[in-house]
Amino acid sequence: MLHLAFHSRFNRRVQINHPNIWSFIKLLQGEENRFHHTYVQFMADLGTRSKQAKTIAIQRRMDKLGERYCDGAINAMEYLDGLSFVVAKGKK
Missing domain, CATH: 1.10.10 (Arc Repressor Mutant, subunit A)
Structure with missing residues (x-):
């Protein structure tokens, strides 16, 4: 399920079928930062936000x-x- 969620989020962020290389690299850097932030939270045992x-x-x-x-x-x-x-x- 996480695999599908990643692809769905990624496709929404790209918004076009064939982005140029620079916008694609910038998108990947943003995803790396997001992953790193989530990883740090997980390692610190902070968990995720609870659902409303x-x-x-x-x-x-x-x-x-x-x-x-x-x-x-x-x-x-x-x-x-x-x-x-x-x-x-x-x-x-």
């Missing part, structure tokens, strides 16, 4: 929708509609 109650509630709703879809209780369109409502809730 709102984030936990959203994740539970998404997990429940996924379970219902896997169990066959809802079809793919209902699953996607449900996810869109969860994500869009509170956005204006």
Whole structure:
């Protein structure tokens, strides 16, 4: 799962299919700094930030929708509609 999270984050940060070499190097340096910072926190046993109650509630709703879809209780369109409502809730 971390592998997918890294690639997703990396693709969002690049934002284009073929960046020039200098912007790519700068991006890699930023990722190295981020990793180093996380590593130092881990080695100091500081852990990560705890999730907020709102984030936990959203994740539970998404997990429940996924379970219902896997169990066959809802079809793919209902699953996607449900996810869109969860994500869009509170956005204006």
